[in-house]
Amino acid sequence: MTSRYYFYLSYGHSVRLRADDRPDTDHWAGRLFTELSAEVAKLTGAEPSTPVGYYDDLVRPMSDWKAELTGVLSSTDVFVALYSPGYFNKSWPLRERASFTGRFDGEADAERFVLPVLWVPWPRWEREAERAAALRLGAGIPEYAEEGLQAMVRLAMYRRQYRTVVTRMAREIVTAAAAAPRPGREAVAIDEVEVEPTDSTDIQFTVGVLAPSRAERPGGRAAAPYGSSPRSWNPYRGVQKFPIAEYVANVAERLGQPARIADRATDLLRLAEGAALVLIDPWLAGTTGGKERLRELAGRLPDWATVLLVADHSDPQYVARGARLYESVAATLTAAGVAQSRITLIVDIGRLVDRLPSIIDNACTVYRKNAPVFLPKGADSVLPRISGGEGSPDA
Template sequence: MTGRCYFYLSYGHSVRLRADDRPGGDHWAGKLFTELSVEVARLVGADRRAPVGFCDNLLPPMTDWRTALPAALGRADVFVALCSPDYLTKGWPLRERASFAGRYADPGTAERFQVPVFWVPWPRGEHPGERAAALRLGAGIPEYADEGLQALTRLAMHRRPYRAVLRRLAYRIVTLAAEAPRPAPPAVAFDRVTAEPGVPTGILFTVAVLAPQRSDVPPGRSPRAYGPAPRAWTPHRTGLPVARFVADVAERLGQPARVVDRPGDLALLADGAALVLIDPWSAATPDGLERLSGLATRIPAWATVLLVADRTDPQYAARGARLHHTVADTLVAAGIARQRIALLRDADRLVERAPSLIDRACAAYRRTAWCW
């Protein structure tokens, strides 16, 4: 993004389990961002086609969010938080807020440049300070206090109060941006901020990686996709390790996540929900299938297994596709139900399916593990 960034829009991410599901909160947050950007551009006399704000849906798939988002937060004049039960109980959006607030030594100054929005209502007794601050934006507009701005965004019957709140929000952004320090102070890196969710989820999400590292790639395999440890495996030429991407998606959805990449760490999968990422090329050594078969017996019954490949890999057609299916058959023979095994062959499908795979893995843990 070039040009001035007047605002950063932060919201709690949600999951659509199927492509034909009704639009969820992410869709409506994106709609608000688009219309708010137009209104801000009108107020400052900017080209309406030029970006004046930032929302993470502007980023390309498989972006390194932990790098890109603090960079955007460091450029934004105003932080707009779409407050909801999801927002206030998820570590990721709270980390965004803490990263922005960390730009200022004085907490009062940091708070001044934050605009909370009453996005989805929550009970009066919970987070009363957040609730009061978010309701101030829509003072005198009863539909805002009763329904929240997301409902006003969605429903045509609320178009008039929606436009009134939208104009207020845009005016508030522009007014604060005029007072914001220039140049903007840098935001704090995500790994250096602490932002605990209001209500812990109680489920730890573990991403396990079974893949070679660069020093022990199978004979004839290009080392391009591998790094100093299995967790550095990058099958889709995006520069972002696949395990890191999946763990970050889980955290955005509200699950505390970790990555493990040693066979001995498979015992840690028993601690919560789990997704096991397997590189089919792990089987391309003389004893590869035998080792995978043995490791399969240590994967808990509720864990989902994801075989990841890249159909554009020059070695995929020659050998990778065959390994993909051979490994799946080996895992089934070792006792893993075929319906627990997903095969993905391109980055776009991984981006599309990761949220639902994570959600289903958490549901399987609740359903299966908690019965033990």
């Protein structure tokens, strides 16, 4: 049975700089969630073990984020939006909000169950309607309008004002939840929501997959990790049922990058259209034509693409043969011109979960630094030169 939540907390995720990093936005949003949950539980008399709220840090690793959050948003009474410049510049939080509000008849009806919060201030002349809506929560508290709630949760000097705002939030949530329709409509599937972030810095992120299908797997290889196509490949099937390419694409989208999956030869031509991360099953090297496919990939791989060889060290076949195939894949790629520094081996699901955000962020950073710059149509292809004064060689 699906739990019923009083509120869902939505915010724009930060970018991780290291694999073990938990950025400020994520940390302080989690702190607010914990304290707001305690306040709502106190007002409603909920048992300590009963969850009264939800935010996406509670989604189980390696699960289908989109499906799970769509279910949560369908069973949530109030949508708490932590507004910031990053909230409006990323498609993921806007899709969460659109998924929730799609349950109601029109904008006015939906607004009754959306609680906007000024998390990080932005210039008053931008998104004036959203700013005005978020400011109502902090009426009479000038620090809220000047600093935003994130600064207030961080700084001890604002502790009293912060507690006042959190109490107001809890009361508004409980009041709105009492009027929420039950049973409510299903939320719009996040996959079906289309929103356009403002001033977006999003780039296209392609998740390439090179893995055998179940029919193509090497002789003696277990069938369980494979499906009808490469994108069905799941090396950690013993832990969860979600294909790894879908999981990587989900994480990229939560970090603000529109993502797509390429698992066919024709699709892999699109790796050069944006940031790219290619997932390779080492067992591909043991298939008929597998090494040729690897050499073909190396010829198409843009300079900024990252290669991730993924295996499971707990797989009985990894020690027996999989480790040697990893070495074969790495040797084939490097011989074809792919630098060893661009190839990473992951053999543990926990390590993948921990490192993936930083791997994706790094892939996007490398793309921005190394991707070719295309001049606008009609622009002069000859770049201007700074000439010296009289007597210089260019004068």
